[in-house]
Amino acid sequence: MDLPLLIFTDLDGTLLDHQTYSFEGAGQTLRRLRECSIPLILTSSKTRAEILKLQERLGLNDPFIAENGGGIFFPPGHALSDVAGAIPFNGHRGVVLGKPYAVIRAIFANLKRKFHVRGFGDMTVDEIMQHTGLNREAAALAAQRDFTEPFLFPAEELPEEVEKAAADAGLAVTRGGRFHHLMGAGQDKGRAVAETVRLFQEKTREQIITVGLGDAPNDFSMLQAVAIPVLLPGPDGTFADLDIHRLRRAPFPGSRGWGMIVARILDEVAQQRCDDGNAGPRNTTGSAPNR
Numbered sequence: 645m646d647l648p649l650l651i652f653t654d655l656d657g658t659l660l661d662h663q664t665y666s667f668e669g670a671g672q673t674l675r676r677l678r679e680c681s682i683p684l685i686l687t688s689s690k691t692r693a694e695i696l697k698l699q700e701r702l703g704l705n706d707p708f709i710a711e712n713g714g715g716i717f718f719p720p721g722h723a724l725s726d727v728a729g730a731i732p733f734n735g736h737r738g739v740v741l742g743k744p745y746a747v748i749r750a751i752f753a754n755l756k757r758k759f760h761v762r763g764f765g766d767m768t769v770d771e772i773m774q775h776t777g778l779n780r781e782a783a784a785l786a787a788q789r790d791f792t793e794p795f796l797f798p799a800e801e802l803p804e805e806v807e808k809a810a811a812d813a814g815l816a817v818t819r820g821g822r823f824h825h826l827m828g829a830g831q832d833k834g835r836a837v838a839e840t841v842r843l844f845q846e847k848t849r850e851q852i853i854t855v856g857l858g859d860a861p862n863d864f865s866m867l868q869a870v871a872i873p874v875l876l877p878g879p880d881g882t883f884a885d886l887d888i889h890r891l892r893r894a895p896f897p898g899s900r901g902w903g904m905i906v907a908r909i910l911d912e913v914a915q916q917r918c919d920d921g922n923a924g925p926r927n928t929t930g931s932a933p934n935r
């Protein structure tokens with residue numbers, strides 16, 4: 645990469661606006677990132693299929709992290725796709741950190757016998773649409789799961805016995821919005837971010853400055869794993885409860901706040917080098933120079 649900068653970002657409520665899923669407010673800054681060939685690593689609880697669709701809309705051709713750190717995926721031909729540990733994965737190459745969905749579902753089947761839980765794998769696309777508010781196409785992409793099972797429990801509090809049963813099977817449960825998520829124990833965004841940084845670092849042999857942006861508790865491990873953590877406010881302007889060293893708070897929620905604070909960071913860290921004419925075609929990361 646031309647600039648020693650890697651940006652990891654959550655999607656919903658961070659790069660994408662609440663409700664509308666628009667990234668319009670970040671348009672100018674996204675263009676700047678492209679011009680400076682700075683990798684933007686989408687780091688989400690969304691599935692591989694959902695993120696690929698979004699990368700297309702954003703015009704991105706960078707690695708990404710799917711399903712809360714379940715896997716790191718590389719676009720075809722990306723220089724990192726041949727790193728040790730990367731395997732072919734449904735037309736991509738990736739480093740798998742989570743447990744296979746079939747394993748998660750088998751353990752979920754045991755939970756279903758004891759508790760009133762209902763997972764994505766038990767739902768039709770219509771039901772997923774109804775519970776998530778996603779349109780049909782998006783719901784179908786969300787149903788294509790590799791590592792995690794979102795599920796509903798018909799009460800506000802999930803009984804401790806469910807978490808205990810998951811832990812006994814080597815899994816963990818996290819809460820994300822109205823869904824709980826069953827996934828491999830020790831899997832989180834932070835671990836996947838640290839691994840991605842290590843891979844880039846190994847390839848470029850350059851000290852990389854890392855930035856992370858998120859808005860919710862499942863982003864905290866990612867924010868703890870980067871040099872410049874950024875927290876975005878919710879739609880009502882309040883921030884999730886996080887207090888870590890060097891934390892920055894974006895001035896607005898969603899894409900507008902994202903665009904402003906990333907632009908500021910670029911000014912501070914990278915713009916000088918970009919302006920100095922170091923912005924030739926990227927060759928060390930191997931991403932398409934014409935993205």
Ligand SMILES: [Mg+2]
Nearest residue numbers: 654656657859
């Ligand atoms: Mg979010």
